[in-house]
Amino acid sequence: MPEPQTILIVDDEKDFSRGLCRLLGQRFPACRCIDADSGTRALSILENRRISLMLTDLRMPSMTGDELLTRVLAIDPNLSVVIMTAFGDVQTAVKTLKSGAYDFLLKPLDNEVFFRVVERGLERNRLLCENVELKSLTKSRPLSPSLIGQSRVMARLRETIATVAQTNYTVLIRGESGVGKELVARMIHRLSPRAKRPMVTVNCPAIPSELLESELFGHTKGAYTGADASSKGLFLSADNSTLLLDEIGDIDPTIQTKLLRAIQEREIRPVGSTTPTKVDVRILASTNQDLEHKIHDGAFREDLFYRLNVLTIDVPPLRERSQDIPLLVQFFILRTCREMSIEEKEIDPDVLSYLATKTWPGNVRELINFIRRLVLFSRGKRITMSSVSLVEGTGNLPTDHPTGITPYKQAKADVLNQFTRTYVTDLLEKTSGNISEAARQSGLGRVSLQKILRRMDISARDFRK
Numbered sequence: 001m002p003e004p005q006t007i008l009i010v011d012d013e014k015d016f017s018r019g020l021c022r023l024l025g026q027r028f029p030a031c032r033c034i035d036a037d038s039g040t041r042a043l044s045i046l047e048n049r050r051i052s053l054m055l056t057d058l059r060m061p062s063m064t065g066d067e068l069l070t071r072v073l074a075i076d077p078n079l080s081v082v083i084m085t086a087f088g089d090v091q092t093a094v095k096t097l098k099s100g101a102y103d104f105l106l107k108p109l110d111n112e113v114f115f116r117v118v119e120r121g122l123e124r125n126r127l128l129c130e131n132v133e134l135k136s137l138t139k140s141r142p143l144s145p146s147l148i149g150q151s152r153v154m155a156r157l158r159e160t161i162a163t164v165a166q167t168n169y170t171v172l173i174r175g176e177s178g179v180g181k182e183l184v185a186r187m188i189h190r191l192s193p194r195a196k197r198p199m200v201t202v203n204c205p206a207i208p209s210e211l212l213e214s215e216l217f218g219h220t221k222g223a224y225t226g227a228d229a230s231s232k233g234l235f236l237s238a239d240n241s242t243l244l245l246d247e248i249g250d251i252d253p254t255i256q257t258k259l260l261r262a263i264q265e266r267e268i269r270p271v272g273s274t275t276p277t278k279v280d281v282r283i284l285a286s287t288n289q290d291l292e293h294k295i296h297d298g299a300f301r302e303d304l305f306y307r308l309n310v311l312t313i314d315v316p317p318l319r320e321r322s323q324d325i326p327l328l329v330q331f332f333i334l335r336t337c338r339e340m341s342i343e344e345k346e347i348d349p350d351v352l353s354y355l356a357t358k359t360w361p362g363n364v365r366e367l368i369n370f371i372r373r374l375v376l377f378s379r380g381k382r383i384t385m386s387s388v389s390l391v392e393g394t395g396n397l398p399t400d401h402p403t404g405i406t407p408y409k410q411a412k413a414d415v416l417n418q419f420t421r422t423y424v425t426d427l428l429e430k431t432s433g434n435i436s437e438a439a440r441q442s443g444l445g446r447v448s449l450q451k452i453l454r455r456m457d458i459s460a461r462d463f464r465k
């Protein structure tokens with residue numbers, strides 16, 4: 001559970017600050033609210049506990065609000081400071097914004113404006129703190145795939161993963177495309193006693209039906225035309241480990257029958273052989289399809305469904321856990337900047353808030369691709385709303401040119417380069433860095449693809465899992 005956020009109110013009129021504390025307690029019951037009657041008292045509180053938001057009066061006898069602002073930001077630069085002032089002091093209040101105040105409020109306070117400013121100030125502090133935590137977490141370690149997210153659903157998902165990882169049961173992982181089903185499978189394997197051996201993944205729809213049986217169960221030499229040597233198949237490769245049957249909903253009914261037998265009997269029969277071989281494989285299966293509907297239509301075997309569905313994990317779509325989006329965004333910015341070997345970019349809090357309101361039908365995968373484009377399109381160190389407009393196609397291309405117009409040739413080359421980079425990174429992401437597969441799916445020759453990768457300084461190895 002995240003620590004509750006604390007709000008500090010500083011005002012020499014004690015009744016006023018206590019009244020505000022009561023109001024805030026009713027509106028934000030999950031937050032703590034404390035009050036201080038002077039700047040000195042506020043500083044000593046800040047030195048001893050973590051405060052997310054400070055609201056301070058501007059005119060106080062011993063230390064003014066703007067002096068206090070400078071001193072508190074030296075202690076905690078992430079603190080959101082809101083200056084409260086009477087109408088006559090508006091100019092001074094505006095000046096405090098330049099010194100780092102987050103916002104200012106005019107007295108007498110309008111309750112709705114007050115609540116809105118407090119809510120945004122708390123959100124800003126939460127995002128900045130998460131960013132700091134994320135940076136310290138990832139500073140020394142490579143950004144290995146792990147489930148990012150602090151929402152309640154994500155916490156529950158991690159607990160479920162940890163529990164099922166200790167068992168040998170078959171797990172059916174369900175959820176829309178791009179939600180992270182494969183990542184969940186990887187985590188189950190990584191936390192399981194089988195983690196010493198690599199997990200084997202079969203992307204079922206990527207293998208033609210007539211080859212799937214031999215891919216899964218292997219074949220003997222001469223089992224069919226072209227079988228020049230025997231092959232052990234993916235089940236045997238996953239012996240003592242885990243086999244992920246990705247997109248199980250798409251497999252052919254004849255393979256479904258053979259798969260059912262392999263799971264029930266815990267043995268396989270290679271194509272062309274009459275002798276069964278015992279295997280010890282933990283099965284994980286994933287699907288984005290409505291299997292119950294497929295059973296109803298006769299396209300999926302009900303008995304196989306029950307064999308696979310011993311335990312179910314539902315991975316919720318991103319729109320149902322939008323609280324996770326800011327953290328995911330920050331993580332993917334870090335990862336993209338590292339992939340591109342460029343200095344880490346900062347993102348404006350209003351961009352984070354905006355991205356959290358989008359519905360992301362392609363889920364986390366769509367978010368990753370969006371962030372790649374955002375990093376590419378943003379010039380300089382900051383990612384702002386204007387970079388978002390560019391990515392969403394509503395803005396003009398950025399230019400460093402003194403006239404504000406980039407010469408046509410250069411502008412065209414920029415766009416082409418950006419397109420190529422985005423295209424090949426998407427391609428390598430989808431094919432897990434497999435060059436032959438990427439060349440096949442894109443219709444590019446292998447050599448041409450490799451030339452592009454060299455030119456763009458992109459390494460296929462970075463996309464291998």
Ligand SMILES: Nc1ncnc2c1ncn2[C@@H]1O[C@H](COP(=O)(O)OP(=O)(O)OP(=O)(O)O)[C@@H](O)[C@H]1O
Nearest residue numbers: 146147148176177178179180181182183288364365
């Ligand atoms: N919570 C998360 N934290 C970090 N990365 C994530 C998270 N969820 C998903 N991803 C990343 O999003 C991308 C898509 O995830 P994944 O391939 O696991 O989705 P999927 O549900 O299996 O998709 P599909 O159904 O299309 O195969 C991957 O790069 C994965 O590492």
